[in-house]
Amino acid sequence: MSDAPAQLKVLVLVKYVPDAQFDRHLTGQTPRLDRSDSILSELDEYAVEAALQLIEAHGGTKAGHEVTVLTMGPDAASNAVKKTLQMGATRGLHLNDDALAGSDAAATSLALAEAIRHEGGFDLVITGMASTDAETSLVPSQLAERLGLPQVTLVSELSLEGGDVVARRDGDTETQYVRAPLPAIVSVTDQFEEPRYPNFKGIIGAKKKKTAPLSLADLGLGADAVGTDGSWTEVVSSEARPARTAGTVITDSGDAGVKLADFLADRKLL
């Protein structure tokens, strides 16, 4: 029994998202996210790291293993793929079509599932725990359902054992140790090991790596199967919450604990 497939093919899904360090805005009649000032989602970096560590544990790219990175998004989203190639991924795929804009989780998982089928042959598909824009965390499970693959979600440790993937999941009340046969869908949390930074060699090496374009036509999907038309949910209105304002700030002069109790009593919070 071999430890892993002779040629391990790993696909990592990444998303180009508005940087959460800045104010983020919804715009337009059907409210959509303003996607300027975007970056590779911080949580997806853990997925890339997990994929790279997995192939490195079995001889890396020298042994013929591959890490392919797929993103779905507008032109600028290729920047997210570029960063993963600098981290060490083998090649990129960019699903880019105007009709994809406004896709909910169901439409997104449909397009991604078709892209995964189209490329074919992956042993593992690895994602982050959630996107940092929509934050629904629905897509990994929906991909598993659409592709008929085992899901091994929200894991903090991952390895291959005799053609199976084994993982650790930390829940609130228990830790689970789980196993699934390959191929499988895996999502990793931010409790996985810290993602690496691209080094000089990685940045130079990435210039020779390719990112192939994918369109809806390549996947045999019509424009109405995705985007707002293909989505099963729609945003009908959005309202900016009034910004919180600072209340009273006091400096402790020995009785701040008592003043805190007074404040809570005044607000009937005791």
Next chain:
Amino acid sequence: MSTTLVYLDARSLSAEGIGKAERELLTIAAARSAGSVVVAVSSPVDDDVAAGLGRFGATTVLVPSSDVTASLAAGPAAFAAAAAAESGADLVLLTNAGDSKEVAARLGIKLSAGVVTDVVAVAGDEYTKSVLAGTYTTRIRVKTATAVVTMKANSVEPAAAGDGAAEVRRLDVPEIGPSATVERTEAKPASGRPELADARVVVSGGRGLEGDFGPVEALADSLGAAVGASRAATDAGWIEHSYQVGQTGKTVSPQLYIAAGISGAVQHKAGMQTAQTIVAINSDPDAPIFEIADLGIVGDLTEILPQAAEEIKRRKA
């Protein structure tokens, strides 16, 4: 006539009763579809639990005829889909817990149903949720015949609505399909405090605690509160990751949130700024957390927290 199906993870139903988040789901379902609330539980339940579900409005309790919980997400989703078909539900409600969201996700595909997570209010076929770390409130419409919705805790006041006479029925589970298997579980020690995600009061600690969560725990216990933490505190290993409040941890919306020694990074604010009242205690007068606090206290945590805990205990005595 609408039928609501409530899906519950059996692990949330203990001998002490039905959790608050679960009671809230039952309350919403009872209000929406009087006389027809079906509850699907991931494992068989005893008579006490069935009666408890009945008191909160359940008319039928469906349980799987075989164990589905060892098959991660796939098993519970296959059972929930069978329960949705059996009950003819046009709305399936689940809690916002991680495992429930995964069942919701798969159920959405199985039923060709739109899924909305993090919902705080239900009105007709529109669901209210906040997005972008609580900075916007949006209303989402589900376009499909069936909707799958996960509700945040503290969205409604739980109210008993039934007479306790729920009929329990076994339901055959269809083919589960390829799935991961849970080989082994390790229980984590219970703290005896309220669950962080549905607590009415949360006391959180951060970098300013310098490793000692004792004063935060003492203040939390004086208030009957849950304990939370910033990412700095969990990354430093002072407290377990499941206590983390923030963008990559838990999102909480309690009546009162007390942040002790937390500077207030964007990622932390994302997890707590919808709290009704915020109190911040920090030695740094320039900490950004003061910009959103109803009461800010600049000072030494090691003096203020124990004093507050003592004073609160004295007043409650």
